[in-house]
Amino acid sequence: MCINEKQMSGILRSVEKPGRYTGGEFNQVIKDKQDVRCRFAFVFPDVYEIGMSNLGIRILYHALNSQPDIWCERAYTPWPDMQEKMETYHLPMTAHESGDPLGVFDIVGFTLQYELCYSNVLRTLKLAGIPLYARDRGEEHPIIIGGGPCSYNAEPIADFFDVFSIGEGEEALPEFCRLYIEMKENGTYTREAFLHEIAKHEGFYVPSLYDVTYHEDGTICAFVPKYDDIPTKIKKRIIEDMDKAIFPEKLVMPYIETVHDRVMLEVYRGCIRGCRFCQAGMVYRPIREKSPELLDKQARCLYENSGYDEMSLVSLSISDYSQLETLTTDLLKWTDEEKVTITLPSLRVDSFTESLMEKISSVRTGGLTFAPEAGTQRLRDAINKNVEEEDLLREVNIAFSAGKSSVKLYFMLGLPTEELSDLDGIADLADKVVGAYFKNPNRNRAKGVTVTISVACFIPKPFTPFQWEAQDSLEELEKKQKYLLEKITNRRVKYNYHDARVSRVESVFARGDRRLAPALALACEEGVMFDSWDEYFNYDKWMDIFARTGIDPAFYANRTFGKDEVLPWDIIDCGVTRAYLWRERERAYQNQTTPSCAEHCNGCGANCLGGKNKWCK
Amino acid sequence: MVQMTFDGPLLEKPKTLRIRFQKTGALKYISHLDLMRTMTRVIARVHLPIKYTCGFHPIPHLVFSAPLPVGAESPHEFLDVAVLRELDPASVVPLLNAGLPAGLAVDAAYFAETKFQAIASAEYTIKIHTPGASADVAKYCGDVLSEKPITVLKHTKSGDKNVDVSPAILGVTSSFDEENGDIVLQICLRADSGSFLNPDYLLRYLSDQTGLLKGSPLEEWYTVTRTHLFDANGQDFV
Numbered sequence: 087m088c089i090n091e092k093q094m095s096g097i098l099r100s101v102e103k104p105g106r107y108t109g110g111e112f113n114q115v116i117k118d119k120q121d122v123r124c125r126f127a128f129v130f131p132d133v134y135e136i137g138m139s140n141l142g143i144r145i146l147y148h149a150l151n152s153q154p155d156i157w158c159e160r161a162y163t164p165w166p167d168m169q170e171k172m173e174t175y176h177l178p179m180t181a182h183e184s185g186d187p188l189g190v191f192d193i194v195g196f197t198l199q200y201e202l203c204y205s206n207v208l209r210t211l212k213l214a215g216i217p218l219y220a221r222d223r224g225e226e227h228p229i230i231i232g233g234g235p236c237s238y239n240a241e242p243i244a245d246f247f248d249v250f251s252i253g254e255g256e257e258a259l260p261e262f263c264r265l266y267i268e269m270k271e272n273g274t275y276t277r278e279a280f281l282h283e284i285a286k287h288e289g290f291y292v293p294s295l296y297d298v299t300y301h302e303d304g305t306i307c308a309f310v311p312k313y314d315d316i317p318t319k320i321k322k323r324i325i326e327d328m329d330k331a332i333f334p335e336k337l338v339m340p341y342i343e344t345v346h347d348r349v350m351l352e353v354y355r356g357c358i359r360g361c362r363f364c365q366a367g368m369v370y371r372p373i374r375e376k377s378p379e380l381l382d383k384q385a386r387c388l389y390e391n392s393g394y395d396e397m398s399l400v401s402l403s404i405s406d407y408s409q410l411e412t413l414t415t416d417l418l419k420w421t422d423e424e425k426v427t428i429t430l431p432s433l434r435v436d437s438f439t440e441s442l443m444e445k446i447s448s449v450r451t452g453g454l455t456f457a458p459e460a461g462t463q464r465l466r467d468a469i470n471k472n473v474e475e476e477d478l479l480r481e482v483n484i485a486f487s488a489g490k491s492s493v494k495l496y497f498m499l500g501l502p503t504e505e506l507s508d509l510d511g512i513a514d515l516a517d518k519v520v521g522a523y524f525k526n527p528n529r530n531r532a533k534g535v536t537v538t539i540s541v542a543c544f545i546p547k548p549f550t551p552f553q554w555e556a557q558d559s560l561e562e563l564e565k566k567q568k569y570l571l572e573k574i575t576n577r578r579v580k581y582n583y584h585d586a587r588v589s590r591v592e593s594v595f596a597r598g599d600r601r602l603a604p605a606l607a608l609a610c611e612e613g614v615m616f617d618s619w620d621e622y623f624n625y626d627k628w629m630d631i632f633a634r635t636g637i638d639p640a641f642y643a644n645r646t647f648g649k650d651e652v653l654p655w656d657i658i659d660c661g662v663t664r665a666y667l668w669r670e671r672e673r674a675y676q677n678q679t680t681p682s683c684a685e686h687c688n689g690c691g692a693n694c695l696g697g698k699n700k701w702c703k
Numbered sequence: 704m705v706q707m708t709f710d711g712p713l714l715e716k717p718k719t720l721r722i723r724f725q726k727t728g729a730l731k732y733i734s735h736l737d738l739m740r741t742m743t744r745v746i747a748r749v750h751l752p753i754k755y756t757c758g759f760h761p762i763p764h765l766v767f768s769a770p771l772p773v774g775a776e777s778p779h780e781f782l783d784v785a786v787l788r789e790l791d792p793a794s795v796v797p798l799l800n801a802g803l804p805a806g807l808a809v810d811a812a813y814f815a816e817t818k819f820q821a822i823a824s825a826e827y828t829i830k831i832h833t834p835g836a837s838a839d840v841a842k843y844c845g846d847v848l849s850e851k852p853i854t855v856l857k858h859t860k861s862g863d864k865n866v867d868v869s870p871a872i873l874g875v876t877s878s879f880d881e882e883n884g885d886i887v888l889q890i891c892l893r894a895d896s897g898s899f900l901n902p903d904y905l906l907r908y909l910s911d912q913t914g915l916l917k918g919s920p921l922e923e924w925y926t927v928t929r930t931h932l933f934d935a936n937g938q939d940f941v
Contacts (some may be wrong), residue, residue: 089921092832092924092926093920093921093924094920095774095920095924095926096920096921096923096924096925097920098732098774099773099774100920104732104773104774105732105733105734105737108729108730108732109729110728110729110730110804110806111804112741112802112803112804175919175920175921339741339744341730341733341737341738341740341741342733342734342737343736343737343740347740390748391748392744392748393743393744393745393746393747393748393802394744394747395743395744395747395762424747425755425761
């Protein structure tokens, strides 16, 4: 139903942070519906403050809106307090810019950033009054498309989507809309005809056009295409030359505070490292850098158009950017004067240099964060985190000499080949960092040192060398967490760890297949949502839902997948080959490291995707 | 976008530039901190040469007049900044407007001759839409708010307290808008720092005493507009 602005005001006054729903941000794109031939609603299935912080959406919003006849709007999952009002007063889920219900759009796109957002995807469809299952949708409903990191194994939610865009979307999505417009206008459009047609385009996966068969033991037998003119494997799309990639000069400026409320300057895509647990490091290959000259220009432009006083250099491992020195020198020529702070997330210890430290300490930085990931050299070698203890101690010493007194260290627990001695190593390493502080004559004596160790649980992810590995059982993970707690006796060490139950459910969906769909549908029916929020995550509820839908979570989370088993994500080709991943897995069990792409080409296969880059042979 | 640089000579002493703006439409829902962030960024975008705080992370020095409750509109809000260079205040207006949404339109900019401490009171127009509204109900609402004491539960630093806020109420008039069926209350409240009264307290009190605004927002609603800020002589603050 439609309500007027005054009626809405009573509702907005009664919910937390009404600014989440009012829209009207500076630089939002408003178009005349008369001029628009395709309306696209881009949904981030989480709360506004999280969704507005996403760089990918900023880019795709711009890529779509730069087409005069396509209008892309934004939408976010309303917080439960607002959902309650929407249900009470029968208000539909709407898009931000026009305030029109999602159901009237031609296309509704969901970005799938983490597995725990799946319940929100379904919830959002439900609020929009759109049938959950793709097979139940008719000609009057929007086409539902998904994309983002989780689309590399979209099987658990495949039944709810019409199509997935695999890989980088800035060229693919406008192409998708163009085909939609063309078929609508030449009269050949039906839902079925369109989906069949788009499935022939590179990078589009239409799950309903592939039948999945299973062996008796529950593993997958095969993916069978329903037509012989669609690919048997869907190859991901990439932007070949990042210097020519479309770039959003104007940012939609939120009024309320968001998580990353700053300029995000994307420096390069891909990663030269080959950490064996890391999905991003594999699926975003090959490495494609932007030139420092272009980046300086883009940074200046974003600052001028936004007025942000903070700029973050974004990439998977910023210190691996081959021209970081040039870039930071160029940026600092104007950022200091304009009082713009540069922040460098994701520093690696081995390449974190003293001059870089000097540069970033001339501007504001919080504490420093390092990610050794494992406590012993043996295990760091096994996961191919090429970081030596001396590197870490050298870098923290540089930081301490520069006046820093808090260091955060990230670790993972439950890694393949892990033993208790590796956990002892975590406690030892934290102690050594504290010791380094007290031995450092130039330390900031006014403050005491704090070393925070943050320990996540290992989750086997598709398209990584550890994709076959079993996750530790919940009991084992919790036992290890407790063991580590007892090992940490130094009162200057703060120990944080993730809820292992959350990691287990994440694991199920990360390696899940289509048979999980009934569980997601039941969860939606029973009001499950916001799983990535502690206050809403309910492990017992999930176990109950799995039991009622005949699903054994251990089959997905705690089983070692077979070497030759057909994996749920085998339908996708992300460039990196299965042979390479298996080779890397074997090396892990021999505690052997693999050099970075900058040192040596390891033949991962991503070079077959093309792309202008420095490293691939 | 209007392009312009502020390259006038440096002032010996910074001058206070007062910016008068509206807060209307969807922008009425943003908080004081949100407003501060938004203004900070638009000032950075137009490179207005203003004083920043000293320190490791310099932030611009912005001072806003009496706080406006979230959800209330106002045609006249004031923001003071200290400018470091000679400039024509009027030239700032179109620059800021090019970077602001309509709900935060800037109407004037001038060098301030008064201080915010001179603000003594504020006038609000509250319109209540409710089924069964009449001139009698309107008069009754006016009477309820003219009683003494008016005890409300106030959030203070030392916890929630029952406080008689009637001394901060300087005047209440009520009328009935036949055409729209709205109860219209015009309320003048103290707005000097220390005695500032947020009109939301009175709305809650009124609602508790009369049972109004307890129903569905689809049938009952209200708007709050701050129409004036006055100095001690009852003149409009400029």
